[in-house]
Amino acid sequence: MKTNILILNCGSSSLKFAVIDPTSEQEFISGLAERLGSPEAVIVSKFQGEKTTINIADEAHDGAIAGVLDVLKEKGLFDTIAAVGHRVVHGGEAFTASTLVAEDVKKAISDCIPLAPLHNPANLLGIEAAEKHFPGLPQAAVFDTAFHQTMPAQAYLYPVPYEYYTDLGLRKYGFHGTSYRFITASACEMLGRKTEETALLIAHLGNGASAAAVLNGEGVDTTMGLTPLDGLMMGTRSGSVDPNIFTFLRDQKGYSLDEVASVLNKKSGLLGLSQISNDCRAVEEAAAEGSKQALLTLDVYCYVLAKQLAGLAIGLGRIDALVFTGGIGENSELIRRKVVELMGIFGFKLDNDLNLKQRFGAEGVITAESGPVAMVVSTNEELMIARDTASLIK
Template identity: 65%
Template sequence: MSKENILIINCGSSSLKFAVINPSNGDEIISGIAERLGEKESFIRWKFEGNKESITLDGGAHDAAVAALLHMLEEKGLKEGIAAVGHRVVHGGETFQESCLITEEVIQGIKDCIHLAPLHNPANLTGIEAAQKHFPELPMSVVFDTSFHQTMPAEAYTYAVPYKFYSEKGLRRYGMHGTSYRFVSQRVCEMLGMEISNSKIVIAHLGNGASCAAVLNGESVDTTMGLTPLEGLVMGTRSGNVDPNVFSFLNKEYGYSLDEITDILNKKSGLLGISELSNDCRVVEEAAAEGHKQATLALDVFCYVLAKQLAGMAVATGGVDALAFTGGIGENSDLIRAKVVKALSFLGFDLDEEKNLANRFGNEGVISTDGSRATALVVSTNEELMIAQDTAALIA
């Protein structure tokens, strides 16, 4: 069997997503996830040749998940076809401006960025270490969520705080979802027949975590997430932008500590916080349709902030050729897309209601009218394919 496939590993604090992908044609041969790692109910499930399977890990953590993954790949005869392993890492700081092969120096560089992503980078490193233990013969690469945004100009990434905080500790806007933005901006140009070197694209990546970005001639020039994924848009459980004095206010009024307030803004705010129902956009939309006032307010705030931030991204690109919606919410919520596109009509967008309804649940395409001055469309993102292609190119 020829070795051409890439094993993708995306490791979180209690989960590990994986897929085996052919980088040449984009075929996903197998994919799955290990969840509740370290807990009694830990398990791993996968989809292969149209069939879904799962096994329990009996409280196993990340190492047990990768060991089970190796066994499963060997059992199905897929191991011999894997040429390399590609890892996703959230934060590369200013050190990593592109994907790279993993070396001891690269691992140290990821460790040096832990203070910028204390919840994410340690988990990503755990996945790398487990993969190196169980797949020692395979070369490995790392793709950073932040690297695509390293082309932002200083005026876009600099915070108006004492400059020494940046020069000494790296306090600046870094942005996330970069791998998705890179894929989507290329896909938009393919779908619309545009040259990426002469394009002005604004993208909304909307899921439980959400952000938007301005991509000018194929390069990121601004984005909404900042030092961490908390900044920017209203999200499933994250507040997005708030007055920084919220920390002082909540401390004085409720006695919350710094860590408690950080937890509230990251895990108990956003759609969940306003609706007091759920962080799941589908649940909130259903409740709003039934007249639930806080669910309606949550959606209104979500869409208003999103439209306002997207309009701001148009400043960075100097106009907009295309607005792309992607991510779980962006690809499936016709309601949110309709609200946002209509709010941005002053930028030249004219929504086609039928196209908007048609482009859901795996369908991608234009959702603006034929006469619209600017094009709005839905794009199915594929971060895993980007990681596979980067990895294949690095080992070539």
């Protein structure tokens, strides 16, 4: 019986996949095709606890999806697939919710390529390859930007000439929306509160990181902007910096616009400031061993995060809970401790024992009962995509 959803998340040189039953929420298989287009291209899959690696040398997205199809056939999952759900990074203002893929939807995704030149082309390649290899199956597009389309104009407009918005679509869009939807529902359930009566600050912290203000289930502000470079300090991204960095580095270093953009996207953040790694775990380990540069890097990371969370609170009017999620948010007790302490002006009081306990899949409150709630909630974007896709094909 066809009840499962195949999830595809295509990057420029990678493809993540999973097969999920949206009703039972069971994940049957997951995997990653990486280094696509190179001689080292492989598909690594995990099925019933066992990992398997398949070489697909020089194959790009089309070949990778063909390889995934073969893996699904081998594991007896191919005939269980009812639809394919795609993560699409940018839907612009055209999409406020997930949608079934049609020609006009693909055109709208293509029209957003100037807003997401690295992601949307790969997302389109994934959709078209899936249509080829899974003919007749419904395809759904789930947009990172859709959740944030409820932001008011005062939150998404930039103070630049207004025609840049009307003519070019220059505005804040926000990302990680699929995660924010999942976390909002999960956090409200854990708190025993109605979604439509809850004010949340959510910090989605991974190699890419953002934060959002969610009021009564709707996004009212977020840190990422026109692109995912804006906002928080991340693994290799600088986050918000003085825009005149571009002219400064041009004048001082002779860099082109593309070279400055590359520095801010790929050589900054945790990696650039620590000179150690883009991986927060490695920076924390170096800090524990006494590295002053690593300690400084973590201080900057947490200060920037706490400062931007405090700013997002303006859009809420109150804070019912501060939620940490993503690989760093769910597992780094150090980052959470530093941020909660910095947020003490709002009355947050950390419970050190609870903070140490909520890691590696454990979820729950990390603050003392006498103050506002801060908590850890595990995200699951793939399950959210599966739920949306299943809902669309009913």
